[in-house]
Amino acid sequence: VEGAFKVGMVTDSGTIDDKSFNQGTWEGIKAGAEDLSFNEKKDTKYLKPSGSTEADYLKEIGNLHDAGFKFIVTPGFKFETAIFKAQDKYKDDKFVIIDGTPHAGDFKPVVKDNTVSIFFAEHEAGYLAGVATAVQLKTGDVGFIGGMEIPAVQKFNWGFQQGVKYANENLGTSISLKAQNVIYQGSFDNVAAGQQIAAQMYDRGVKAIFTAAGGVGIGAITESKARAKAGKEAWVIGVDVDQYSEGIYEGNKSTILTSAMKDVSKAASDMMKAEKDGKFPGGQTLIFDAKNDGIGLPKENPNLSEETLTKVEEVFGKIKSGEIVVASEKGDLIK
Ligand code: GMP
Structure with a gap:
C-alpha cells in the first residue's frame, strides 16, 4: 500500500469517550495516523451506530466504506457476525476486530485474508x-x-x-x-x-x-x-x-x-503500520499477552x-x- 489509507472505527455498545476500551482504540488510531503522517482529520473517522444489531453495525461499516474509509477497526465482540459478512462483502477492505473473531453465528472462527482478529490475555x-x-x-x-x-x-x-x-x-x-x-x-x-x-x-x-x-x-x-x-x-x-x-x-x-x-491503542496502531508496510497479518488471530507486552501495568504508578x-x-x-x-x-x- 502506497501512502495514506483512510482508517475508520465503529463502536458497539460503549461510547468513544469511555476513557478505556473505545477511547483507547481510537487514540491508537490517531497515534498511528500521526506516526504514518496521515492527515488525522481527513484520514480517520469513527461512527457510533444508532442501534446494536448486526444490521446497525453493517450499516456503519458500509457508510465508512462508501466514504473511502477502507481500513476498519471494530472494538468489541458484538461485531463478530457483522465482520463475518463484511469481510466477504468488502473484499478489498481491511478489518481489525478486537475481542472477537468473525463467525456466522455458530462461533466457528472464519478469519478471511482481509481480516485480523485480536484477543488479549x-x-x-x-x-x-x-x-x-x-x-x-x-x-x-x-x-x-x-x-x-x-x-x-x-x-x-x-x-x-x-x-x-x-x-x-x-x-x-x-x-x-x-x-x-x-x-x-x-x-x-x-x-x-x-x-x-x-x-x-x-x-x-x-x-x-x-x-x-x-x-x-x-x-x-x-x-x-x-x-x-x-x-x-x-x-x-x-x-x-x-x-x-x-x-x-x-x-x-x-x-x-x-x-x-490491555494495549488496544498499540493493537490499532500496529495494524495500521503493518498495512502501511504491506505486512497486514490478514487471516491471523493475534494474542496480546504478557510475553509480547500486550498487557501490563502502566510504566508510571505514583501510588505504588x-x-x-x-x-x-x-x-x-x-x-x-x-x-x-x-x-x-x-x-x-x-x-
Ligand atoms: O473495559 C473492560 C473491558 O470491557 C474491555 O477490555 C472490553 O473487553 C470490554 N468493553 C469495554 N467497553 C466495551 C464496549 O463498548 N463494547 C464491548 N464489546 N466491550 C467493551
Missing part, C-alpha cells in the same frame, strides 16, 4: 493488578465491578482473584474479595450505575475497586474522587489504559492505584511503593517465563 493483566493491589494495601476488602459478563471481562476478574490469592499465599498479605463485592453491572455505558455500585461497595468497607467495565468505570472513579476529597480511603484499579489522570482529585493526587492495561513495584516486576517476569501460569477460568473467591 486479560487474566494476566488482572493478575498483575491483583498482586499490586494486595502488596500495596496489605489488608482489607477489595471489590470488582464488571461491565457485561463476557469472557474478556470475566478474565480480568478471575486473573485479579488469582493475583490477590498469590500475594496472600506468598507475599504476606491478607486481602479479601467477597462474593457480595463482585458485581457485573451489565453494560459498558451506564456511568450512574457504576457510581452507585461503587458507593455501596465503599460503604461496605471496600478499600479498592477493580473496574473492568468501559464507561461504567467512570462512575466508580467519580465516586472514589468524591470520597478521597472527603479524606476517605477509596481506590480504583483502572482498566484497558492508564487511567491515572481520570482519578486526579487534588493537585497530582489520584485515586487510581494502578491500571490493568518501590516494594510493590519490585514484587509486580518479579511476578511479571514469572508470567513471561511461564513459571506462573494464570488460568483464564473461574477460581475461588478470597474470603
Whole structure:
C-alpha cells in the first residue's frame, strides 16, 4: 500500500469517550495516523451506530466504506457476525476486530485474508493488578465491578482473584474479595450505575475497586474522587489504559492505584503500520499477552511503593517465563 489509507472505527455498545476500551482504540488510531503522517482529520473517522444489531453495525461499516474509509477497526465482540459478512462483502477492505473473531453465528472462527482478529490475555493483566493491589494495601476488602459478563471481562476478574490469592499465599498479605463485592453491572455505558455500585461497595468497607467495565468505570472513579476529597480511603484499579489522570482529585493526587492495561491503542496502531508496510497479518488471530507486552501495568504508578513495584516486576517476569501460569477460568473467591 502506497501512502495514506483512510482508517475508520465503529463502536458497539460503549461510547468513544469511555476513557478505556473505545477511547483507547481510537487514540491508537490517531497515534498511528500521526506516526504514518496521515492527515488525522481527513484520514480517520469513527461512527457510533444508532442501534446494536448486526444490521446497525453493517450499516456503519458500509457508510465508512462508501466514504473511502477502507481500513476498519471494530472494538468489541458484538461485531463478530457483522465482520463475518463484511469481510466477504468488502473484499478489498481491511478489518481489525478486537475481542472477537468473525463467525456466522455458530462461533466457528472464519478469519478471511482481509481480516485480523485480536484477543488479549486479560487474566494476566488482572493478575498483575491483583498482586499490586494486595502488596500495596496489605489488608482489607477489595471489590470488582464488571461491565457485561463476557469472557474478556470475566478474565480480568478471575486473573485479579488469582493475583490477590498469590500475594496472600506468598507475599504476606491478607486481602479479601467477597462474593457480595463482585458485581457485573451489565453494560459498558451506564456511568450512574457504576457510581452507585461503587458507593455501596465503599460503604461496605471496600478499600479498592477493580473496574473492568468501559464507561461504567467512570462512575466508580467519580465516586472514589468524591470520597478521597472527603479524606476517605477509596481506590480504583483502572482498566484497558492508564487511567491515572481520570482519578486526579487534588493537585497530582489520584485515586487510581494502578491500571490493568490491555494495549488496544498499540493493537490499532500496529495494524495500521503493518498495512502501511504491506505486512497486514490478514487471516491471523493475534494474542496480546504478557510475553509480547500486550498487557501490563502502566510504566508510571505514583501510588505504588518501590516494594510493590519490585514484587509486580518479579511476578511479571514469572508470567513471561511461564513459571506462573494464570488460568483464564473461574477460581475461588478470597474470603
Ligand atoms: O473495559 C473492560 C473491558 O470491557 C474491555 O477490555 C472490553 O473487553 C470490554 N468493553 C469495554 N467497553 C466495551 C464496549 O463498548 N463494547 C464491548 N464489546 N466491550 C467493551
